[in-house]
Amino acid sequence: MRIVADENIPLAEAFFADHGELVRLPGREMTREQVRDADILLVRSVTRVNAELLTGSRVRFVGTATIGRDHVDQDWLAEQGIGFASAPGCNADSVGDYVISTLLLFGEEDGVALTDRVVGVVGAGNVGGRLVERLRALGIRCLICDPPRAAQESSEDFVSLEALIEQADVVSVHTPLIKGGDHPTHHLLSGSHIEALRTDQILISAGRGDCVDGRALSVRLERDPDLRVVLDVWENEPDIDEVLYRRAAIATPHIAGYSLDGKLRGTEMLYQAMSRHFGLPVRKQLGQLKPENWLRRIAISRRAPPQEALLLCTRTCYDVRRDTLLFERYRRQYGMAKGFDLMRREYPTRREFSTLRVELKHSAGAVREVLESAGFAIRAPRK
Ligand SMILES: NC(=O)C1=CN([C@@H]2O[C@H](COP(=O)(O)OP(=O)(O)OC[C@H]3O[C@@H](n4cnc5c(N)ncnc54)[C@H](O)[C@@H]3O)[C@@H](O)[C@H]2O)C=CC1
């Protein structure tokens, strides 16, 4: 078989090369000619997979190593009898790490404890739902806006988007891009929602850029530069609006989910789905192939105040400021569109919180509770 894979899918050779010739290509420029002779196509979010790309090709299976599927015309694939798989949840916790790092950063800047801010999560699926679990475990009050879930679960846990904006201190958007149906998300955060934000609120957007009206946001920020927005996803990536970029408090090039762990999980999920599709045995497992952790463990004293311990472990694993500074360096050196994609391609190795083993000399206590809630792995003596 011939397998065409995006160059940013790690370990694709290790998982797939046994099944045929593997060709690596830059995803954003993949052409019809390049994929015509492929049997399997493995992409990321930057490749539009549709009739235009695949008509007349040999492709029988398409996999996207991402959670998002808005770049794939799934109806067309189904009509053509082409198998399809995505990687649900693969990097959900990495996005959570990004948000927690951001909350800690603003907490430190403002001298506000994490638990003193109410966090509103818009879209509570794998990413938002898991984030809410971690934040609640940390003692943070969370509000959830997720109308599709609210319709099914008849729980009082859900609020409207308007109520969430009114009551939350942080509005964190994690919806997929959905253009039709009962709950479309294109410009879900519309001009009027953006106007309703208070200056002391924080807006985080890490779902898809088109879920937030970028033009309205830029206009609001011009008038109200103290409003803090954290943008990981943008309209028109990679050639994003430079004015909005400058007005954002934190700007990153769609890397919230870019931990090595999240990416590798995505590759493994595609390998499993491809094996199922072609009736092949699943011989490989990520555990056998995963690269070593550079930073394996950290020891925390029992006297460390829990919030200090949390800050220390979070910074050790991931600091969102690094990515905002790095993005600015890439932008200056290469220009916006090229810098955006180059930083993603050369992204430094980042590991999920769960890979850092925190050694405690005591089995219980507030430090343990806080670190476990945030998602770190704890090693402590048995009680
Ligand atoms: N910035 C990044 O690096 C990453 C971004 N993503 C994006 O995050 C999105 C969400 O990921 P998951 O949570 O894993 O997806 P999911 O499919 O598990 O959950 C999506 C949730 O959004 C809800 N939803 C749908 N329409 C809504 C609406 N109109 N208002 C509020 N909620 C609505 C759904 O009911 C569902 O609970 C992905 O589709 C992807 O676009 C995912 C991973 C990394």
Ligand SMILES: O=C(O)C(=O)[C@H](O)COP(=O)(O)O
């Ligand atoms: O999983 C998703 O959905 C994402 O947004 C990815 O983390 C983004 O990665 P790329 O596919 O854009 O490399």
